[in-house]
Amino acid sequence: MNSYQSKLSDTDFSRLSQYIYSNYGIKMPDSKRQMLQARLQKRLRANELTSFEDYCDLLFAGESNGQELIHMIDVVSTNKTDFFREPNHFEFLKTVALGSLTRSSTSPLKVWSAGCSSGEEPYTIAMVINEFLGAGSIVDFSILGTDISTSILRKAVNAIYTEERVSGIPLEVKKKYFLRSKDSEKQLVRIVPKVRSKVKFQRLNFMDPDYPSVPMDFDIVFCRNVLIYFDKPTQERVINRLCAHLKPGGYFFLGHSESIMDMKVPLKQIKPTIYQKVN
Numbered sequence: 718m719n720s721y722q723s724k725l726s727d728t729d730f731s732r733l734s735q736y737i738y739s740n741y742g743i744k745m746p747d748s749k750r751q752m753l754q755a756r757l758q759k760r761l762r763a764n765e766l767t768s769f770e771d772y773c774d775l776l777f778a779g780e781s782n783g784q785e786l787i788h789m790i791d792v793v794s795t796n797k798t799d800f801f802r803e804p805n806h807f808e809f810l811k812t813v814a815l816g817s818l819t820r821s822s823t824s825p826l827k828v829w830s831a832g833c834s835s836g837e838e839p840y841t842i843a844m845v846i847n848e849f850l851g852a853g854s855i856v857d858f859s860i861l862g863t864d865i866s867t868s869i870l871r872k873a874v875n876a877i878y879t880e881e882r883v884s885g886i887p888l889e890v891k892k893k894y895f896l897r898s899k900d901s902e903k904q905l906v907r908i909v910p911k912v913r914s915k916v917k918f919q920r921l922n923f924m925d926p927d928y929p930s931v932p933m934d935f936d937i938v939f940c941r942n943v944l945i946y947f948d949k950p951t952q953e954r955v956i957n958r959l960c961a962h963l964k965p966g967g968y969f970f971l972g973h974s975e976s977i978m979d980m981k982v983p984l985k986q987i988k989p990t991i992y993q994k995v996n
């Protein structure tokens with residue numbers, strides 16, 4: 718058997734799935750076994766290993782000084798995202814949330830894109846806020862994007878995307894917020910510096926008991942299409958931790974298939990998947 722076809726034994730699957738669940742919150746039922754096996758093949762190859770048993774030994778015996786754990790979560794996490802994904806959230810931001818937050822205050826707006834993947838979500842938020850505020854506004858804004866995957870955060874910082882990824886964005890928005898690569902063969906675009914400068918990125922694991930490196934006074938938190946991978950008690954714990962960083966009256970956005978039903982969290986629903994923090 719060569720390394721490309723290594724199979725995950727029951728024991729190794731159980732070691733890996735338990736580790737992933739308890740350290741990253743991501744559920745790994747038996748139905749995900751094939752996916753896990755397929756995704757980890759490239760880590761076996763990168764480490765020149767031929768069995769998952771050796772891979773688990775490397776991972777858990779600490780021989781790689783934790784480096785392999787970082788690579789492992791990079792391949793295990795699902796990073797699917799898009800610019801202007803779930804567009805009604807951005808419509809709400811533009812027509813309701815930003816108006817209400819800036820009506821009686823000129824303090825800088827602070828937004829957290831929690832589970833930001835390769836940056837499409839925080840850059841979309843930045844474009845929407847920039848459009849809302851308009852030129853010469855006295856209100857400033859900043860966005861923090863966090864994710865557990867270091868490789869995906871590298872992509873987010875680079876802010877370089879294929880033209881195909883931005884093909885659905887209206888032309889006038891593209892012209893204003895994206896630069897085309899000088900080498901037209903490459904068909905790449907990059908977010909303009911003015912928007913890039915508003916977004917900072919940091920690695921953060923939602924499973925950490927608290928998030929001391931993250932500010933406590935966000936006006937808006939986006940945490941979309943992340944909690945879906947966690948079980949309900951974990952979702953509730955994470956939402957409560959995120960809410961601790963949101964100002965009373967601040968807005969909280971979940972993904973379209975997520976909800977806070979039956980959870981004890983300090984949020985009231987404004988619209989499906991859109992909430993406001995209660996005092």
Ligand SMILES: C[S@@+](CC[C@H](N)C(=O)[O-])C[C@H]1O[C@@H](n2cnc3c(N)ncnc32)[C@H](O)[C@@H]1O
Pocket residue numbers: 740741742743794795796797798799802831832833834835838863864865866869921922923924940941942943946972
């Ligand atoms: C499907 S993407 C969602 C991206 C974006 N929020 C959106 O809705 O388009 C989920 C992201 O959550 C991140 N993630 C998964 N488990 C995490 C954890 N325990 N802590 C922090 N981020 C995590 C993944 O790395 C991934 O980039």
